[in-house]
Amino acid sequence: MDKKAQNLHGQKMGRKGRETRQKIMDMTLDMLGHRSYKDLTVSELASETGVSSSTFYVYFEDIEDVLFACVEAAALDLDDLHAVLEQEWDHKNLEAQVKKFVEVYNELWEKHRVELRIRNLEADQGNLRFLNIRIETTKGILQKLTQRISLLNPKLKYPQQIAIVIHAAMGSIASQHEIGITGAIRQTRKQLSNGVVELICAVLRN
Amino acid sequence: MDKKAQNLHGQKMGRKGRETRQKIMDMTLDMLGHRSYKDLTVSELASETGVSSSTFYVYFEDIEDVLFACVEAAALDLDDLHAVLEQEWDHKNLEAQVKKFVEVYNELWEKHRVELRIRNLEADQGNLRFLNIRIETTKGILQKLTQRISLLNPKLKYPQQIAIVIHAAMGSIASQHEIGITGAIRQTRKQLSNGVVELICAVLRN
Amino acid sequence: MDKKAQNLHGQKMGRKGRETRQKIMDMTLDMLGHRSYKDLTVSELASETGVSSSTFYVYFEDIEDVLFACVEAAALDLDDLHAVLEQEWDHKNLEAQVKKFVEVYNELWEKHRVELRIRNLEADQGNLRFLNIRIETTKGILQKLTQRISLLNPKLKYPQQIAIVIHAAMGSIASQHEIGITGAIRQTRKQLSNGVVELICAVLRN
C-alpha cells in the first residue's frame, strides 16, 4: 500500500504515476520473455517502455526492484489454485480432480512464467526477499496439498514431504524453457502432465 | 582433450599452465558458492585466484567459458549413479534400493551443486551449450530409470514421463539454497529424501 | 526588502510563503551542520524540509542562492560586536575589555557558525557575492578594531595589518570543526580564547 502511495522521490503517486510504474513493470515481463535475465539493463528497459532512464529511477531502485515488484504482483494471483485444493478429493473422481489441479497449476505458470522463474532463480541463489516471498506464497498451497494427501491415503508416512516433492516436480517442469528436452525425447508439457497425474494418483491410491 | 592440451594462445600447456587453469576453475566454483552468479566478473575472479585478468584470457574466452568447463568436468562424474540404476530392482528389496538411488543422487549434487545449478540455470534460459550437455548427461540416467520403472510396474501408462518427473523433483530439491524453506516448515534434505523414497516406492508398487 | 516581498514567481509573498521560505533556510543551516557542503542537493534539501523540489524553485534560484540568503541574514546580526568595539578601551581594564571582545566574537560565531563558514569558504575561492558581503561586514569591525589598537599603542607601525591578522586568527579558530585538533593537544575553544586575549593584550601593552 505504501509502495503504491509514494514513488522514490517521495512524491505521492497520482493516476499518471501509477500508470507509468505499471508500464515499466509490464515491459519488464515482456522483455524477460525474449531475452536472458542477466542481460536486462535499466537503459534498455526504460527506452523500450518509452520513458527516459531517469524516469525508471523515479519508480524503482534498480532492476532487482522491478523484478520484485512483478513477483509480488504475481503472488497475489493464487485464488484459483487454492480453490481446487479446497475442494474435497475422493477416490471415485480422483483422476479428474488431480488432473484439474495439475491443469490449474500449469495455467498459473503459463500466466506468470516469467515472474515465477525469476522468483525461483533468485531464491535458489539465496536472495532473501525472493526466498521469503516464495515461502509465503507456497506455504498455504503446501498445507492444503498435504491435507489432501493425508486424507486420501492415511497410510503414508511422509505426506508433508511428498507434498513438497510433488510441488517441486510440478514447478520444475513448468519452468523449463523448452519442455521435455531435459531428456532424450522431446516431451510436450501435456505429456509430462499426464505423468504427473499418474504419479500423484498412484501415490494416493497406494 | 585438445582443449586440455593447449591454451587459447595456442601454446602447449605444461604442468604450470594446467595448474593455473585448474586454479581458476576451482576459484570459480568456490566463489559461486557464496555469491550470486550474475555478479561474477573476470577481474574479480582473476584477482581472487591470484592471477592478473590477462592471465584469465590465456585459458578462457569469458565467464561462460569457465562455467562450461566446470560443468563439463562435473558431467564426467556419473559412474556411481549409473551403477545403482544398472542393478536389478525387485519388489522385495525395493525400499532399500530406491533409498540407495536417492542417496547416490543426493551425493552427486552435494559434490557438484554449483556446477549442476549453473547448468540448469543456463539450460532453463535456453542456452544451447548447457541445454545440450544436460540432455547428454541426463539421457542415460532417464533411460535406465524408465526401464526400472517399467519393469517393476508394467501397468503404468506413462513410465517415461514419470521418470522425467521424478528426476525433475529430485533435482529441484537438491538444488535449493537452503532446503525446505520452500514450504512452511523447515525440512532437512534428509526428511525430503524420505518423501521422495516413499513416493517412488508407492508408484512402483501400485 | 524587495526580495522579501515577492517570490521568484513574481507573486507577493504572504504569511505562508514567508514561512516556507524560512523553513527552507532553516533546514539548509541545519543540514550543513552535519554534512559536507558540497554534497547538499536541492532535492534532498527540499525533501528534508518537507516540500517538493519544485517548491524550492519558487523561492530560490539554486543552492548558492539559499546560502547567500542565509549569509545575508546572519550579516545583520553584528550589533553586539560593534557595541564592544565602540566602548573606550584603557590600559587599566584592558584585559577585561579584550576578554569581553573575544567572548562576543565567539558568541557570534557560535550562533552563525554555518553561515560564516560558508561565507569564508566561498569568498576564499573567489566568489564575488560572498567576497563583497564579507568585505561589507568586516569593514566596520576592522576600522573600529584598528582604532582601538592605534589609540592604546600608538608606537605600532602596522596597526591596521595587526587588526586584520587578529581578526583572521579569531575567525580561523572559531570556524574549525572541532577546535584545537589543529595541534597535538586538544584545546577547548575556551583555552584558545585565553591565548587570543593574552596575545592581544601583549601587543597593546608593548
Add this chain to the structure above:
Amino acid sequence: MDKKAQNLHGQKMGRKGRETRQKIMDMTLDMLGHRSYKDLTVSELASETGVSSSTFYVYFEDIEDVLFACVEAAALDLDDLHAVLEQEWDHKNLEAQVKKFVEVYNELWEKHRVELRIRNLEADQGNLRFLNIRIETTKGILQKLTQRISLLNPKLKYPQQIAIVIHAAMGSIASQHEIGITGAIRQTRKQLSNGVVELICAVLRN
C-alpha cells in the same frame, strides 16, 4: 610505500604506471589553481591529463582520493620550516628571525597553496582523513613554535595557545584568494606579513 607499490587493480606499478599516476596528481593541482574545487570532475581531470577516465580509476578511487594523495605529498615538504624553528631565537636578532620564519611559512603556502587549502577546507568540515593529516603535519611545527615562544618570553601564561593562534593567523592570511580584501583596504600579502611580524615580536618582547 604500499600505495606506490600497487594500483587499484591490484597490479604492481612499474615506471609507466607511476608516471601516469603522478601526471594525474599534477593536473589536479594545476586545475584547482583556476577552477572551483567542487566543480572538479573525474572526466574533465582525466581528459585534461590525456588519459581516459577509466585510467583515472586505475589509480584513484575518486576525486577525494587524488586530493588526499596530493595533500599527503605536500605534507612531506616541511623541512625548511622545521629548520627555521630549530634555530635559537634571541632578543637581539628577533625581528630578523621572526621575519625569516614568516617568509618561509609564506613560501611554503606559495608552493603548496592548493593542497593546503584543500586540506583545511576538508578538515574544517570534519573530514577525518584530512583532519588527521593536518594534525600530524602541524603537531611538530606547533611544538617547536611553542618552545620558541616559551623560551623568549617565559612570563606568558598561554604560550601553547598563542602558538596555535599565531599559526592559525598565518594560515588564514596565506590561504586567501586575493589577499587583503578581507577588509576595506586592499593589503598585499607583504604588508600583512609585516603586521604578523610586528605582532609576534610584540608578544615575545612583552
Add this chain to the structure above:
DNA sequence: GATGAATGAGAATTCATTCAT
C-alpha cells in the same frame, strides 16, 4: 607463462530544472 598498462564502450545514477495543474 604471465602480467602491467590502458582503454572503449556502455551502463548506472544523479540532479537540477521545467511545466502543467
Add this chain to the structure above:
DNA sequence: TATGAATGAATTCTCATTCAT
C-alpha cells in the same frame, strides 16, 4: 501556493578486452 511528473545532460563507474613486454 504547492507539487506531481518527467527528463536532459552530465558524470561516475565498471568491465571485458587487447597488446606489448
